[in-house]
Each structure stands twice: as structure tokens, then as C-alpha cells.
Amino acid sequence: MAQLKKNRTTALVTLVWTLGFFIIWEIVAFLVQASPNIRSPEKVLPHFWKIIATAFDGKKINRTDTAIQLVWINAKVTLFRSAQGFVIGSLIGYLLALVMSLSKIMKKIAFPYLMIIQMIPILGMAPILLSFTGDIDTSRIVIAAILTFYPVATNTLAGIEAVEKEKYELMHCFAASKWQLYMKTLIPASIPYVFTGLKVSAPLAITASILVDTLQGGVGLGCLLSQSLKGAMTRYVFWLIVVISAAIGILSFVVMGLFEDFVSPHKKAERATRR
Amino acid sequence: MKKKFTMNWGSASTIIYPALFGIIMLVMWQSGLLNLVLHTDTNTLPSPSRINAIIADNGDKILLNLKATVLVALFGLFFGSLLGYGIAIIAAQYKKWGAGGITLAAAFNAVPIVALAPVMNNLTKQFSPSVDFRSMMAKMFVVMIVCIAGMSVNAYRGLTELKPFAADLMKTYAASNFTIFKKLLLPNSIPYIFTALRVSLPGSIISALVTEYFSEKVIGIGRQIRENIVTAQFATAWAYIVVSCLLGIGLYVVLLLVEGVVMKNRNKNKG
Amino acid sequence: MHMTNTEDEITMSDIGMKFNNGNEEITALTSVSLHVKKGEFISLVGPSGCGKTTLLRIIADLLTPTSGTINIGGETPSEARLKGRYGMVFQSPVLYEWRTVLKNVELPLEIMGIPQEKRKERAEEMLEMVGLKDFGKSYPGQLSGGMQQRVGIARALVIRPEILLMDEPFSALDEFTRERLHEDLLNIWRRTNKTIVFVTHNISESVFLSDKICVLSPHPGRLSAVLDVDFERPRQMAIKNTPSYSAKVVEVRSSFEGV
Numbered sequence: 001m002a003q004l005k006k007n008r009t010t011a012l013v014t015l016v017w018t019l020g021f022f023i024i025w026e027i028v029a030f031l032v033q034a035s036p037n038i039r040s041p042e043k044v045l046p047h048f049w050k051i052i053a054t055a056f057d058g059k060k061i062n063r064t065d066t067a068i069q070l071v072w073i074n075a076k077v078t079l080f081r082s083a084q085g086f087v088i089g090s091l092i093g094y095l096l097a098l099v100m101s102l103s104k105i106m107k108k109i110a111f112p113y114l115m116i117i118q119m120i121p122i123l124g125m126a127p128i129l130l131s132f133t134g135d136i137d138t139s140r141i142v143i144a145a146i147l148t149f150y151p152v153a154t155n156t157l158a159g160i161e162a163v164e165k166e167k168y169e170l171m172h173c174f175a176a177s178k179w180q181l182y183m184k185t186l187i188p189a190s191i192p193y194v195f196t197g198l199k200v201s202a203p204l205a206i207t208a209s210i211l212v213d214t215l216q217g218g219v220g221l222g223c224l225l226s227q228s229l230k231g232a233m234t235r236y237v238f239w240l241i242v243v244i245s246a247a248i249g250i251l252s253f254v255v256m257g258l259f260e261d262f263v264s265p266h267k268k269a270e271r272a273t274r275r
Numbered sequence: 276m277k278k279k280f281t282m283n284w285g286s287a288s289t290i291i292y293p294a295l296f297g298i299i300m301l302v303m304w305q306s307g308l309l310n311l312v313l314h315t316d317t318n319t320l321p322s323p324s325r326i327n328a329i330i331a332d333n334g335d336k337i338l339l340n341l342k343a344t345v346l347v348a349l350f351g352l353f354f355g356s357l358l359g360y361g362i363a364i365i366a367a368q369y370k371k372w373g374a375g376g377i378t379l380a381a382a383f384n385a386v387p388i389v390a391l392a393p394v395m396n397n398l399t400k401q402f403s404p405s406v407d408f409r410s411m412m413a414k415m416f417v418v419m420i421v422c423i424a425g426m427s428v429n430a431y432r433g434l435t436e437l438k439p440f441a442a443d444l445m446k447t448y449a450a451s452n453f454t455i456f457k458k459l460l461l462p463n464s465i466p467y468i469f470t471a472l473r474v475s476l477p478g479s480i481i482s483a484l485v486t487e488y489f490s491e492k493v494i495g496i497g498r499q500i501r502e503n504i505v506t507a508q509f510a511t512a513w514a515y516i517v518v519s520c521l522l523g524i525g526l527y528v529v530l531l532l533v534e535g536v537v538m539k540n541r542n543k544n545k546g
Numbered sequence: 547m548h549m550t551n552t553e554d555e556i557t558m559s560d561i562g563m564k565f566n567n568g569n570e571e572i573t574a575l576t577s578v579s580l581h582v583k584k585g586e587f588i589s590l591v592g593p594s595g596c597g598k599t600t601l602l603r604i605i606a607d608l609l610t611p612t613s614g615t616i617n618i619g620g621e622t623p624s625e626a627r628l629k630g631r632y633g634m635v636f637q638s639p640v641l642y643e644w645r646t647v648l649k650n651v652e653l654p655l656e657i658m659g660i661p662q663e664k665r666k667e668r669a670e671e672m673l674e675m676v677g678l679k680d681f682g683k684s685y686p687g688q689l690s691g692g693m694q695q696r697v698g699i700a701r702a703l704v705i706r707p708e709i710l711l712m713d714e715p716f717s718a719l720d721e722f723t724r725e726r727l728h729e730d731l732l733n734i735w736r737r738t739n740k741t742i743v744f745v746t747h748n749i750s751e752s753v754f755l756s757d758k759i760c761v762l763s764p765h766p767g768r769l770s771a772v773l774d775v776d777f778e779r780p781r782q783m784a785i786k787n788t789p790s791y792s793a794k795v796v797e798v799r800s801s802f803e804g805v
Contacts, residue, residue, distance in 0.1 A: 010375070013374065014378050016372075017372075017375040017378070109292045119477055120477075121477065121519050121523055123388075123481045123485055124480075124496070124500060128319075131509070164640070170634075170636070171657075173606060173608075173633075173634045174630075174653070184653065184656065189642075191644070203384070210387050214389060222389060241390070242391075266643055266685040266686075269688060270685060270688060
């Protein structure tokens with residue numbers, strides 16, 4: 001009962017903070033609008049409700065679509081491509097972690113390079129990857145895959161290596177085979193860690209996809225972002241894209257969390273009965 | 276005698292295997308085999324020697340851009356981390372409301388940098404007439420936001436996840452809040468600060484590079500990479516890419532060294 | 547010449563165990579010889595570093611002795627392990643957080659390839675034996691320490707082993723829970739007639755539970771004494787207050803050497 005109350009309080013607090021954030025936004029927007037020095041206030045910080053209003057605006061931006069339709073079309077493409085890269089990167093990262101746990105040699109070879117991948121700015125290399133592949137879709141997928149691959153690989157490996165010695169001994173006592181050891185113990189034990197990696201990389205994959213968009217024309221949220229800055233549409237469209245990109249990023253994080261709850265019902269049960 | 280040899284090979288192979296792999300890769304690259312494997316030509320993937328030459332020739336220009344990027348990244352990292360830590364302190368003080376605030380900060384982590392960059396650019400247009408200054412501030416703001424998010428979440432954990440009874444101990448000595456902070460919370464949070472920095476340091480470099488694409492002034496390693504690719508000067512672009520990798524690795528190694536020194540005595544009991 | 551007594555479940559002759567720590571050699575056990583009869587409840591008692599856990603692990607085939615022989619009902623520990631002739635209970639329950647209690651108990655049966663309906667039936671039977679009939683669908687994270695350890699015991703018993711090996715199973719629990727588990731363990735032992743090898747550092751616990759106590763002393767680990775405990779069964783809590791009980795405890799304590 002106490003836990004239920006605590007959950008409700010946490011939700012309430014988060015709600016208050018979110019509301020507070022938007023209230024501050026509106027206040028700043030008012031200040032900006034009232035300020036004499038700023039000629040076009042919507043370029044600095046428009047009212048939030050005006051941004052939302054643009055979403056519902058039925059006026060057509062270009063010849064065929066309204067603002068929200070345009071955003072939806074572009075967002076779909078961006079999301080789809082980053083999702084593909086995300087899945088591929090996760091699979092490869094996961095498999096690599098398994099191989100690294102099975103073979104000491106593989107681990108010794110791969111580990112320093114994994115560290116190096118973390119240190120170098122992959123996103124910064126987006127332009128070169130684009131010219132490598134020549135095709136914007138492939139490069140979106142490749143970058144999203146690389147960005148996902150590192151967190152998933154390192155976190156999965158950490159998860160596998162965190163399994164206590166006693167669990168290994170238990171398996172030994174039951175005369176389990178190596179396959180059974182992995183399937184029944186190591187892989188399930190690593191799942192929470194895998195999700196930590198996924199939660200980190202989901203927003204990153206989306207960011208990467210949007211970034212690659214900006215480098216080249218075509219369809220995609222990033223492309224739309226660049227276009228909206230050039231004045232072909234009202235500034236509010238730009239802000240709408242920003243808000244929606246932010247929302248998508250946060251949503252991907254939340255979706256991963258829900259997915260984790262689905263796969264690991266024991267965590268939810270534990271949270272419910274924690275003393 | 277045999278045992279000593281096996282032990283030394285164990286630790287040596289940790290370095291030998293990856294080094295061997297790296298050397299093989301380098302050889303493949305220089306000789307052109309890598310180009311064959313990846314279906315690229317020497318234009319899009321120039322040989323290491325050519326890249327080296329370009330770096331040597333353009334030293335000054337590269338240094339100028341490097342300085343711009345490094346300044347943005349490090350200042351943003353410093354101020355962002357400081358602010359993040361400050362936010363965490365306040366949140367830890369008022370735990371009930373603090374936790375929600377930290378969740379909000381964590382949400383900023385999920386916002387794509389590319390959405391922030393143009394926003395900051397527009398914001399800073401109002402601040403100053405000088406293009407140099409405006410550009411740098413805009414980029415710094417983006418880096419700061421990314422670092423605030425990471426540091427506040429980790430610092431909050433560092434300030435609240437204490438060993439059992441540690442806080443109670445301080446209370447029995449009637450320690451003031453400031454003393455508790457100085458003697459317990461701050462040292463306790465140091466490992467968490469480094470956890471945050473390990474992510475924020477590469478993050479700030481990446482953010483700096485990416486924001487440079489959108490900024491007014493054409494300066495910075497990231498911007499140079501893009502500009503050179505757009506004008507098909509691939510070898511120069513690669514030169515900048517190599518520099519950015521070296522920058523990332525170099526700064527990270529420095530961070531690891533600092534961490535090693537600061538946390539030298541903490542893990543003495545392990546193993 | 548070595549006669550295999552068919553009443554002996556476990557026979558150890560001159561067992562020695564040396565560990566190599568890179569630079570130094572540590573003698574964990576020297577010259578331990580022991581016979582454990584079928585259906586006996588035997589305790590290995592001693593302070594830290596006396597080698598009692600090492601000895602148990604040798605029986606469990608988690609360690610190979612550097613000298614001496616060990617025989618489990620005519621087989622090597624390895625063969626006994628592969629045939630599922632013993633079950634082990636560790637100091638911490640070692641349950642899988644992501645499996646329900648029932649599925650945790652089913653785990654060894656899954657590994658042995660026993661079909662689903664039989665698994666469920668046997669696991670439920672074991673849970674009832676340890677008094678956790680209604681907790682099958684709960685997760686380990688929702689159970690108390692004592693209850694988790696009971697699940698561990700149920701899991702060790704589910705493969706119907708002849709021998710139960712227990713490594714300080716109750717030392718992490720409070721005294722009230724421990725006493726309840728003592729009674730439950732003795733009940734299970736009475737019903738199933740298994741051979742139990744029980745490691746503990748608690749002298750009173752070993753006197754209350756066992757037929758025979760092996761006293762081990764450290765530096766180097768060796769068998770100092772083997773004492774019989776003759777109190778009548780079933781053991782009642784009340785005997786803890788009798789003078790003969792205290793005398794036995796004193797006898798055990800004074801058998802330690804160099805401590």
C-alpha cells in the first residue's frame with residue numbers, strides 16, 4: 001500500500017515538473033515578445049501553444065500538405081531508417097558480446113577497439129560515411145547501427161560478466177552443458193543490462209538519422225528542418241519539428257522502458273512488493 | 276619457471292592481440308587492400324601516408340580549427356558539469372521534488388542534438404553583435420545542455436546513494452550540512468562524477484562537432500569535415516577526421532589518467 | 547587393500563588440497579580421512595580457514611583434491627555429479643530473479659531433460675515439502691531470506707538425490723528463522739532418509755542437527771576429531787537446555803586445535 005502511494009507521488013511530482021517547465025517556457029516567450037529589441041520573437045522562443053496550434057492548422061504549407069502532414073511524412077521515413085539501423089546494430093552488438101564472453105582471444109582483440117569507438121566522434125564522421133555509401137538511406141542505417149552497436153555490446157558484456165560465481169557453480173552441480181549455461185543463465189541474466197544499452201542508443205539512433213538528413217536534401221525530419229529554416233514556411237513549422245523531434249527522442253526511451261517491463265515481468269513484481 | 280611465463284603471456288597478450296590486429300588493418304589500408312574490400316577508391320578513402328602529408332602541410336589551419344572545437348567542447352563540458360552538479364545538490368537537498376527534477380534533466384539526454392543546435396543559434400543572435408562570440412556561445416550552450424543532463428543524473432545518485440548509516444553517523448556527530456557535504460557527500464559522489472564524465476567528454480566533443488555544422492561562423496573540426504566533403508576534397512576531410520579521432524582518444528586518455536590518480540586509493544581492497 | 551563397505555555413502559582417504567597463489571602455496575587440507583554412512587546427518591564444523599567448505603566442494607566435484615582419493619558409493623565425484631546423485635544448497639539462495647519460484651525449482655529438471663508435466667508435478671511436490679505451496683507464482687525478489695533459502699532447498703531436493711550437501715545454508719538468517727528451518731530440515735530428512743553433509747561454524751547448530759560432528763582446525767586444515775551425537779531423535783528444541791547438550795558443545799569446542 002505504501003509502495004502504491006509512493007508511485008503515485010512520483011508520478012505527481014514528474015507531472016508538476018513538466019507543467020512547470022512549460023509554464024517557464026511561456027513566461028520567457030512573453031518576455032521575449034514584450035522586449036523591444038527583438039524584432040521577430042518567434043525566431044527566439046515562441047509560445048508553446050502557438051507551436052501546438054500549428055500542428056492543428058489546416059492551411060497547406062506547400063502544394064499538397066498541411067504542416068502536420070508534412071512532418072508526419074518526413075518523420076516516418078527518418079524513424080523507419082533509424083529503427084532498421086537500431087535493430088541491426090543491437091543484433092551485431094549482442095552477438096559480439098556473446099562471442100567475446102566465449103572466446104578470451106576475441107575479447108582481447110575487440111575490447112580496446114570497442115573503447116576507441118566510444119572515444120571517437122562517430123557522428124562527426126557522418127559526412128564521410130555518406131560519401132562512402134553514396135546512398136543516404138544506407139548511410140542512415142549504418143550510422144544508427146554503429147551508434148547502437150557500442151552501448152549494446154559493452155552493456156551486454158558487463159551483464160554476462162556480472163553473473164556471480166555461485167550461479168556458475170550451480171550449473172556445474174546440475175551437470176549442465178555450455179549451451180544450457182548460456183541459454184538458462186547467462187543470457188537471461190544479461191537482459192537488464194542489454195536494456196540499459198538499448199535505452200541509451202535508441203535516442204542516439206534517431207539523432208543520427210536526423211543529422212544525416214541535414215547533410216543532403218530529400219525526405220526526412222532533418223531535411224525538413226533545414227528547409228524550414230530557409231523561410232519557405234513559417235517559423236512555427238521549424239519549432240514544431242524541434243518539439244516533435246524532442247518528443248520522438250523521449251518517446252523512444254519510454255518505449256524501450258515499456259518493452260523491458262514486458263520482457264522482465266519480475267522487475268515489475270519486485271517493485272510492487274518492495275518493503 | 277613455467278608458471279611465471281604463463282602469467283606474463285596472459286597479461287602481454289591483452290596488448291599483443293589487439294595491437295597485431297591494428298597493425299594488420301593499417302597495412303591493409305596503406306597497401307590498398309582495404310579499398311578493395313570496401314569497394315572504395317583512393318579518392319574517398321585515401322592512404323594513411325597521404326593523410327599524414329596533408330596534416331603536416333596544413334598544420335596551422337588545422338590547429339586553428341582544433342582550438343575552436345576544443346574550446347567549445349571543454350568550456351561547455353566544464354560549465355555544464357558544474358551546473359549539473361549544482362542542480363543535483365539542490366535536488367538531493369529536497370529529495371521529494373528533486374527526483375522529479377532529475378527525471379526532467381534525464382529527458383534532455385534523449386532530445387536529439389540536431390534539434391537543439393538551430394534553436395541555440397537563433398537564441399544567441401540576440402546576445403551579441405559579434406559573430407565569433409555568438410557562434411561560440413551557441414555551440415557552448417548545446418554542449419552545456421548535454422553535459423548538464425548527464426552530470427545531474429549521475430551526481431544525484433552520488434549524493435543520495437550512500438552506504439547504510441553513513442548519513443546517520445554524521446548526524447551523531449552533530450555535523451552541519453556543509454560539513455556533511457564536504458566530508459561525506461562530495462567524496463562519495465566522485466566515482467559518479469567520473470562515470471558522468473566518461474560519457475560527457477566524448478559527448479561534448481560530438482556535440483561540438485555537430486553544432487558546428489549549423490553555426491554561423493565556418494570554423495571547427497566538424498565544420499571542416501563537412502565543408503571539405505561538400506567540395507570533394509576527401510583527403511583533407513579525412514585529415515580532419517583523423518584529427519578528431521586523435522582528439523577524442525587523447526582527451527579520453529587524459530580523463531582516465533586523472534581518474535586513476537584521483538581514485539588511486541579507493542579500490543585498494545578489491546581482489 | 548581397501549574394502550568398500552556397502553553401508554558407506556562417502557569415503558575419503560587421505561585427502562589433501564593445496565592452492566597455488568602465484569607466489570605461495572597454501573595448504574587448505576591435509577590428510578583428511580572420513581567415512582560417511584548412508585542416511586547419516588554429518589556436520590563439518592570449524593572456524594574460517596579450516597577447510598570445511600573446501601572439503602564440501604571436493605565432494606561436490608567443484609574442486610579436485612591434489613592428493614588422496616574420494617569415493618561416493620563406488621563412483622568418483624564427477625560421475626556422481628553427472629548422475630545427479632547429490633544436490634547442493636549454497637550460503638546464499640542463488641535463485642534466478644527472472645524466474646518464478648516454481649520455475650526456479652524446475653531448473654535442474656529442465657537441464658536433465660525431464661518433460662514439462664512431470665517437472666511441474668515434482669517441483670510442486672518439493673515446494674509443498676518446504677512449506678511454500680502457495681508461492682509458486684511469486685518471484686524470488688518478493689520473498690524473505692528464509693523463504694528464498696527454502697526454495698534453494700526445494701531445488702536441491704527436486705532431482706531426488708541420495709546426498710544433500712549444504713554449505714552454511716542458514717548463516718545469513720536471523721536466529722528465529724534459523725530455528726524454524728532447523729525443524730523443517732530435520733522433518734524433511736526424516737521423511738526422505740537422505741545422507742546430509744552440513745557445513746557450519748555454529749557449534750550449537752551442529753550439535754542440534756547431526757549424528758556425527760567432524761571438527762576441523764585451520765593452518766593447515768585438518769580433521770581434529772570426529773564426535774558422535776547420541777541425543778534421541780526426533781530432536782526437540784528443549785534439549786538445548788539440558789546439561790548433556792551443553793557438555794557436548796563444550797566437548798566440540800575443546801576438540802579444536804590451535805584456535
